[in-house]
Amino acid sequence: MRDAAVRVGDRTLWSGVDVRIERGEFVAVLGPNGVGKSTLLKVLLGRLRPEPGSEIEVLGARPGRAGDRIGYLPQRRGFDPSLRIRGTDLVRLGLDGDRWGTPLPALLPLPGNRRRARAAADRVAEVIETVGASGYAHRSIGACSGGEQQRLLIAQALVRRPDLLLLDEPLDSLDLPNQSAVAALVGRICHEHDVAVVMVAHDVNPILHHLDRVVYLAEGGAVSGRPHDVITGPTLSRLYRTPVEVLRTSGGRLVVVGGPEAPALHADRHPPHRARPRTEPDVPEGARPVRHFVRGARRARG
Amino acid sequence: MRVVELASGGFSWNPVSDVTQMWAYPFMVNAFRAGAIVAVLAGCVGWFLVLRRQTFAGHSLAMVGFPGAAGATLIGVSASAGYFGFCVAAALVLAALPRAGRHSGGAEAALTGTVQAFLLACGYLFVALYKGFLNGVNALLFGSFLGITTDQVLVLFVVAAAALAGLAAVGRPLLFASADPDVAAARGVPVRALGTVFLVLVGATAAEVGQITGSLLVFALLVMPAATAQALTARPALGLALSVLLALAATWLGLVAAYYSPYPIGFYVSTFAFGGYVLARAGSGTLRTVRRLS
Numbered sequence: 217m218r219d220a221a222v223r224v225g226d227r228t229l230w231s232g233v234d235v236r237i238e239r240g241e242f243v244a245v246l247g248p249n250g251v252g253k254s255t256l257l258k259v260l261l262g263r264l265r266p267e268p269g270s271e272i273e274v275l276g277a278r279p280g281r282a283g284d285r286i287g288y289l290p291q292r293r294g295f296d297p298s299l300r301i302r303g304t305d306l307v308r309l310g311l312d313g314d315r316w317g318t319p320l321p322a323l324l325p326l327p328g329n330r331r332r333a334r335a336a337a338d339r340v341a342e343v344i345e346t347v348g349a350s351g352y353a354h355r356s357i358g359a360c361s362g363g364e365q366q367r368l369l370i371a372q373a374l375v376r377r378p379d380l381l382l383l384d385e386p387l388d389s390l391d392l393p394n395q396s397a398v399a400a401l402v403g404r405i406c407h408e409h410d411v412a413v414v415m416v417a418h419d420v421n422p423i424l425h426h427l428d429r430v431v432y433l434a435e436g437g438a439v440s441g442r443p444h445d446v447i448t449g450p451t452l453s454r455l456y457r458t459p460v461e462v463l464r465t466s467g468g469r470l471v472v473v474g475g476p477e478a479p480a481l482h483a484d485r486h487p488p489h490r491a492r493p494r495t496e497p498d499v500p501e502g503a504r505p506v507r508h509f510v511r512g513a514r515r516a517r518g
Numbered sequence: 519m520r521v522v523e524l525a526s527g528g529f530s531w532n533p534v535s536d537v538t539q540m541w542a543y544p545f546m547v548n549a550f551r552a553g554a555i556v557a558v559l560a561g562c563v564g565w566f567l568v569l570r571r572q573t574f575a576g577h578s579l580a581m582v583g584f585p586g587a588a589g590a591t592l593i594g595v596s597a598s599a600g601y602f603g604f605c606v607a608a609a610l611v612l613a614a615l616p617r618a619g620r621h622s623g624g625a626e627a628a629l630t631g632t633v634q635a636f637l638l639a640c641g642y643l644f645v646a647l648y649k650g651f652l653n654g655v656n657a658l659l660f661g662s663f664l665g666i667t668t669d670q671v672l673v674l675f676v677v678a679a680a681a682l683a684g685l686a687a688v689g690r691p692l693l694f695a696s697a698d699p700d701v702a703a704a705r706g707v708p709v710r711a712l713g714t715v716f717l718v719l720v721g722a723t724a725a726e727v728g729q730i731t732g733s734l735l736v737f738a739l740l741v742m743p744a745a746t747a748q749a750l751t752a753r754p755a756l757g758l759a760l761s762v763l764l765a766l767a768a769t770w771l772g773l774v775a776a777y778y779s780p781y782p783i784g785f786y787v788s789t790f791a792f793g794g795y796v797l798a799r800a801g802s803g804t805l806r807t808v809r810r811l812s
Binding site: 261263288289290292296298299300301302305306309310312313314315316317318319355356357369372373 | 569571685686687688689690691693694697698700701702704705706707748749751752753754757
């Protein structure tokens with residue numbers, strides 16, 4: 217897969233974005249509020265037209281043409297607690313919810329009906345297992361916690377085996393242990409299932425050790441590259457045309473100071489001295505995040 | 519009116535003889551048929567209505583049936599035509615109301631409520647203008663099962679069949695758009711258009727149910743069984759089936775009770791449906807407590 221060559225020229229929100237994302241790469245889109253991070257995903261989905269002159273190719277086609285092969289997780293607020301529908305149903309809707317009609321009950325003895333129903337149910341169970349949500353997928357989605365809902369939604373985005381996953385702030389509104397657990401999950405899916413991931417994020421720290429590349433958006437410009445090349449004082453100062461300092465804590469967390477809308481990385485939400493957990497407090501069995509943390513950490517250092 | 523005074527005997531606790539006795543009257547057979555048609559449709563549409571949390575819209579559409587029926591009688595058209603015409607037109611108006619976003623329900627609800635109150639008042643005016651029809655107000659508001667003609671049953675059946683076929687055609691994407699509108703829209707599901715189609719289906723259903731339970735008690739069949747089913751299960755297929763069964767049970771039990779007692783049908787249908795809801799909530803609440811303690 218020679219994936220997405222994204223170049224958007226002359227746009228009011230951002231411009232000069234020049235990124236190439238390979239299969240199995242984990243890319244974060246960063247920047248201050250209102251700079252158009254979510255807009256970038258919508259352009260990739262083909263729901264917004266970029267400026268003329270932009271050259272954008274998604275999975276070898278114009279944006280909007282690769283429908284089935286893109287999994288999308290919009291920015292969201294949790295589900296209403298009174299919504300009575302199971303996690304499995306939600307994941308199943310991700311599989312075939314856009315098809316007209318009503319599924320026939322699996323018991324009807326029509327040719328192929330039972331086999332199709334079984335295949336769909338198996339795929340749903342498999343992807344729920346992948347995200348480690350088997351323990352609560354049968355519960356009503358409104359009764360699940362934020363982290364549980366987010367895992368089920370990632371399963372929903374994954375269920376059609378996409379080649380590209382677009383995630384809009386999936387870590388927002390999660391508590392710290394859940395942030396790192398979901399980040400580890402996305403990193404694992406990305407590297408093990410060879411899915412390219414583009415994640416819009418507010419705070420780079422939970423995903424820093426899983427990232428292959430970051431795209432930093434600013435009004436009128438953008439930089440992209442390896443995280444530790446881009447998130448540096450000189451690079452960001454050049455991008456925002458104002459002195460920006462990047463501090464690194466002993467735990468490896470990054471704190472950006474003095475951005476145009478400081479603090480762009482919302483480091484104030486987390487105590488900077490907090491050591492990164494070695495073991496995940498909220499990771500279900502089967503998610504195996506620890507190995508990933510080590511792998512991610514090594515890559516980040518190198 | 520006490521029907522049992524016209525009938526040959528009282529309630530006997532022998533279901534076979536009771537049913538034969540009731541069904542000896544063609545109007546009772548028609549009432550059971552009409553009730554069954556309306557209950558199945560209301561159970562299905564109501565399940566989606568509760569899932570989408572659009573019960574207020576359902577309420578408004580049901581209310582509009584009253585001025586519709588009264589106005590139709592005033593100008594000499596059948597009340598049925600008035601119910602369907604007004605309810606479906608109101609559904610289209612509701613669907614056309616501008617909607618800024620998912621959570622802009624406040625202004626919309628206020629607007630809907632205002633128009634609904636005005637239409638109810640119009641209904642009352644129509645009744646007053648049509649002198650001598652005043653006795654029918656009770657039936658229009660609280661329902662009646664007397665004098666349902668075979669033609670009326672046929673109309674109910676055709677409309678219900680069309681509405682159910684429509685619902686089946688859009689069932690899966692409608693469920694997607696109801697549970698998860700953002701992702702559904704990203705997948706190319708026409709969320710807004712489905713909302714319009716669904717409101718029209720709710721309008722048709724409210725018109726049908728209104729002819730049995732009366733405009734004010736449409737919720738007895740449109741919301742109560744569906745809410746009960748959703749309190750009991752989060753599985754879509756099971757929930758839909760339960761919703762239909764509960765609506766059917768409430769309607770038929772209501773008919774039997776109304777046949778053998780002097781009180782109106784609307785009261786009985788609502789009471790049975792309400793009883794089911796209370797039992798379901800209490801039951802599932804107790805179950806949760808027991809699970810938490812154990």
